[in-house]
Amino acid sequence: MNVGQVAALAGVTVRTLHHYDRIGLLSPSGRTTAGYRRYAPSDLDRLHQVLVYRELGFPLEEVATLLDDPAADPAEHLRRQHRLLLDRMERTRAMVAAVEKEMEARHMGISLTPEERFELFGDWLPEEYEAEAEERWGDTEAWAQSQRRTRSYTKEDWVRIKAEGEDVERRFTEALRSGVPADSERAMDVAEEHRQQISRNFYDCPPEMHAGLGRMYVEDERFTAHYEQIAPGLAQYVSTAVQANAARQGG
Amino acid sequence: MNVGQVAALAGVTVRTLHHYDRIGLLSPSGRTTAGYRRYAPSDLDRLHQVLVYRELGFPLEEVATLLDDPAADPAEHLRRQHRLLLDRMERTRAMVAAVEKEMEARHMGISLTPEERFELFGDWLPEEYEAEAEERWGDTEAWAQSQRRTRSYTKEDWVRIKAEGEDVERRFTEALRSGVPADSERAMDVAEEHRQQISRNFYDCPPEMHAGLGRMYVEDERFTAHYEQIAPGLAQYVSTAVQANAARQGG
DNA sequence: TGCACAGCCTGACGTCGCGTCAGGGTCAAG
DNA sequence: CTTGACCCTGACGCGACGTCAGGCTGTGCA
Structure with missing residues (x-):
């Protein structure tokens, strides 16, 4: 096969193959008399491995050492990949x-801390951080307030949405207080309205995602606190109702 | 906050923040009299957005236009992300x-075509390909043979492994022929041995992954053919047994 | 009070993985 | 035997930083 054909098959450009040849990562096993690169099946195998490792973020030089390691059989590459x-x-x-947590935080008017938001980036070293945090960045509450102030809402939308949310929370609280089980039809109906409200006002929230939010309400203290502040036991109640409703929808 | 603190929090280098400042992607909202960059909370919000979009592969310039779009509220970014x-x-x-398919293909001595392997790379246009395939790359069988020849196995290992595999297949066939249900204990036991054999000889294969393989045996004609060639109905039989065994293990 | 040392600044050059010409040879079809 | 698609080798450019160099700043402690 010629470069163009290989390129088309593999979904890369000809230039890329030239580059891989130049740096010795993948040299075609033959050339025509005119100097055309000719790729053999084994070259394609290697190219495939290269592309997988590249996709996984390895620098090309490291890919070369991995693939040129004589002690590494194909199965080992597959296992690693x-x-x-x-x-x-x-x-x-x-x-x-x-992202879903952030969306839900917005929905409930809760503000996440910058630390929470950045948690996924970089190799997070909590213990190193914990001790220095206060000293380095001072009063966290001031930060949180600042965060809250800098949010941009259209006032009237916000008022309406907030009212809707509080209505659903009120109905959850009533159900809880009157002893209706969290997995009852009544509670699930409120949960379903909760879900549709999110979908209308914030983001598309299919039942499965809603169930994930439900789990978060009891797993993340920030959200738990929001509900517990309204009524004790409400966090678990809403969580159960939401998940039961999701199960009902799912079949 | 100073650059170093922001960098530590966000898991990037100081140089990166300098770069973002230089190209106008993220300029700190203030400077000290000495010229030190001072980052405000809103700068951190923006940095977070930048990092998410960067992680998703957007070029920085495009990230800037996305974030500077006045018509895009925070919720829209979250939805897009x-x-x-x-x-x-x-x-x-x-x-x-x-990768699992490739591992299993090796396990069974089946050779995938280069097209199959590259299927995930580039925006694959099957219809464009189909017609030209034969003309462009000629006899596919020759290719497949070549593939087979270029595989590197240690002969004796291969012989042993192959014998083990055929033993399990024989026991599956016997179970099928004697009318034992595919979800019976006997069939599941053979399936479990199948799983452990894969784990020993090829790659770690937990029950869940094994179930995935089971599905593949009936969904991919290449694997179906392998079993059907041994005995009619064996593909479905093995598939069912394997999935039943996985369910048994799972709970 | 002084100074060591960590942290900040601005150039400026280097690197990686290609993209993109430029200038020129090759090959199959008509 | 020409036309157009395809191939070659430089060579320069670019994005997203890494990595000094040379110099200023801020602070803990002797």
Whole structure:
């Protein structure tokens, strides 16, 4: 195969293949008399490995050493790639969760701290941080207030949305107080309205995601506190109702 | 906050913040009399957005236009980031599946075509490809043979592993022929041995992953053909047994 | 009070992984 | 035998920083 064909097959440019040849990462196993690069099947195998490692963020030089390691059989590469991909999955899942948390925080008018927001970036060393935090950045409450002030809301929208939210919370509280079980139809109906309210006012929130929020209400103290402040036991109640409703929707 | 503090918090280098200042992507809202950069809370918010978009692969200039768009409120950024992260999840999931497929192909001695391997890279246009494939790359069987020949196995290991695999397949076939249900204990036990064999000889294969392989046996004609060639109905039988065994393990 | 040392500043050059010409040879179809 | 698609080798450019160099600032402690 010629460069152009390989490039088309692999989804890279010809220039990329030239580059890989130049730096010795992937040299075609043959040339025509005219100097055309000719790629053999084994070259394609190697190119594939290169692209996977590249996608995983390895610098090309390191890819070369990995692939040129005579003690590494193909299965080892596959295992490593598999492991790294699972790592990426986990990282992405965590980022999705973080974005959803932020969305929900906005929804509830809670302000996350900068530390929480940056938690996913860099190799976070909590113990190193904890001690220095106060000294370095002083009064955290001032920060939080500042955060709150700098948020940009259209006043009237905010008022309406807030009223809607409080209405749902009030109905949850009533249900809780009158002893209606959290997985009852009544509670689930309020949960469903909660979900639709989020979808209308903030972001598309399918049942599965709503269930994730429900879990967060009991797992994250910030959100737990918001509900517990309204009525003791409300966090767990809302959490259960929301998850039950999601299960009902799911089938 | 000074640059160093912001850098530590966000997990980037000071140089990166200098760079973002220089290109106008993120200029601190203040300076001390000595010229020190002073970052306000709102600067941190922006930095966070920058890092998320950067992580998602946006060039910095585009990040700037996104963030400077006056018509885009914070919620819109969150929604976009959420969508893009879900896309990435899906892509990663597909790559994991591809690697697992490749591992299993090796396990069974099946050779995937280069097209299959590259399927995930570049925006794959199958219809454009289909027609030209034969003309451009000729006899696919020759390719496949070549692939097979270029694989590097230690002969004796390969013989042993192959014998083990055939043993399990034989026991599956016997179970099928004697009318034992695929979700019976006997069939599941063979499935479990199948799983452990993979784990020993090829790659760590937890029950969940094994279940994924089971699904592939009926969904991918290449693997279906392998089993159907041994005995009609074996592909579905193995698939069911493997998934039943995974369910048994899982709880 | 002085000074050591961590932290900040602004150039300026280097690196990595290519993109993008420029200038010129090759090959299959018509 | 020409036309147009495809190939070659430089060579320069670019994005997103890394990495000094040379010099100013801020602070803990002797």
